[in-house]
Amino acid sequence: MTTSANYTTITADDLTQFTVSIFKAIGCNEADAKLAADVLIKADMRGIDSHGVARLVGYVRLYENQRINTQPNIKLVREKGSVFTIDGDSGLGLVVAPKAMQIAIEKTGLHGAGFGAVRNSNHFGIAAYHAMMALEKNYIGMAMTNASPLVAPTYSKERMLGTNPICYAIPAKSYPPFILDMATSAAANGKLEIAERQNKPVPEGWLETKNGAPTNDPKDLKDGGHLLPLGSDKDHGSHKGYGLGALVDILSGVLPGANFGPWVPPFVAFLPVLDNLPGKGLGHFVGAMDVSGFDETDVFLERMDLWIERFKSATPVNENQKVLVHGEPEYWMAISRQLKGIPLIDKVCADLTQLAEKYKLDHPF
């Protein structure tokens, strides 16, 4: 452990052990606690700090508000060949989503592909964790989820969609896999939170005020404003970002019978869940496809290497900023953090210390 004025660095092992102990303290069995912790720590490892242990306090608060069932009876409620629906029984999304993905992977072994919609779940962490589970078998994996409404459709000033991420994970031979894991809003909520903490303006096109006016002030979001879809405005294709967010909402929410649109239950426990909900909990959509159903796996992996090489060598605008391939920066970040540990900002350490004290647990901070 090393500390500085602003952050403390913890090894992945110590952070995992602590996180497991928290999940066990709120009632998860050993296996589920390990799985949930793994999802969070992998986010931190990959540098997606907004979705790692920084959220642990949020999950615990949802548990304390009886919004999460830590001993869920996760059930396959419907299936037809390669497709199926899972009811997560209000479990942690961190546990429900990997279990759904495991079934999608098994179905892929049988049918060449497997796709599952999930209802009655909660926030599932980074989409990449679930999609990347498919990579072990050289399958293509995908995962998406709907989320608390924050984004207004084109022409609207009402929060109707979450930042509804889409992730695809595609294996390569000699290179890190291609991992696209993107919010369908112009900017992820985490980026606004960082700007707000630092009292900095954000670019126009990230959010609007509650009246639908442009703003650079990240605080306008909490004041009833809304995020903008990818594309930011109609001229620049915000109807496409809105459409992608809508697609995620339909596949994750409408298809399995989870809540959707403005009815998706909020992640923050202090906001109320609406009455007369049309579905159960929030929803995910996960899947996998067997590369070998399309071509010899090795031949495909070699073509992926060629694709990656060609894109990495695309002519840059500025020689000092090479073209990036999705997933590569996070791959190297994970290797670095495995060696050097995970830096946690003081605010996160303070939250986690408080949590440890509340549940009378040892902690490494």
Next chain:
Amino acid sequence: MTTSANYTTITADDLTQFTVSIFKAIGCNEADAKLAADVLIKADMRGIDSHGVARLVGYVRLYENQRINTQPNIKLVREKGSVFTIDGDSGLGLVVAPKAMQIAIEKTGLHGAGFGAVRNSNHFGIAAYHAMMALEKNYIGMAMTNASPLVAPTYSKERMLGTNPICYAIPAKSYPPFILDMATSAAANGKLEIAERQNKPVPEGWLETKNGAPTNDPKDLKDGGHLLPLGSDKDHGSHKGYGLGALVDILSGVLPGANFGPWVPPFVAFLPVLDNLPGKGLGHFVGAMDVSGFDETDVFLERMDLWIERFKSATPVNENQKVLVHGEPEYWMAISRQLKGIPLIDKVCADLTQLAEKYKLDHPF
């Protein structure tokens, strides 16, 4: 037929009959000619004028340059349960893609889902035509294709990706289906062509000059410039648009062994095809999923109606511009054009008349 100074209005039936005669003249059998014509006319009906009969001259030119085989032997070259690869034998994408989609629909009947990658094909028209084929059975349909390189990745000034569209078609009960059909660039190439014809500037964020500098001049594209991915710049998420375009390129190109990235053969016949191609023709990726594998079909369709109603009634910024749901404007346009005919601008009529004379065919212009 009605004519004005700028356009001539033709009935869908007359335009179909003419288009069929052209496709037969270049060697298509009756069934293929009808299918290819249907794909083009449906685009015109839905108001996607850039992808309708306006492109007929382009397809013929590709045929005349021996880039299109009008009597292809379209083959299923690999399959595993619900997934498969098709070789289009250099056929018209307008014929190859619907045949691949038909197989995906058959596989969906057997396995709950079906996904096919297609190589050795050509431009397939509007993605929505293929995805919407699934709606007849209340399946969810999807289609994507790679295309001539025009878009530069984030941090690059090199044309590496096409406008690579993604389409999803999702059935509803009382409302028109949800149809998301979007280019993954900030603006479709067709919009630039219109601005160029009208000598009008375009918004910043649509394209850059060949040196990677911002520009409002649509002519800079032909001068070696490039389109920008959805998001337009890094601050507004262009890495997401780049990632979506890359995903389409990988699933459509790399997976089946078609060309990909900068190697995708250009649609315009006057640009050369590169040497040492890594694959065959261009590629598509199509698929379907059976809603009844996830829930009772009727229950899902009712939930879709609720989703659509709720989004249509989202609070607008401006009372005069209601919130739209994807696919609805095109649905009403098709009904209107079925009644009133399809208006073709003079330039398109002149091109088609010339084509008719060349092939000694009757024409309705």
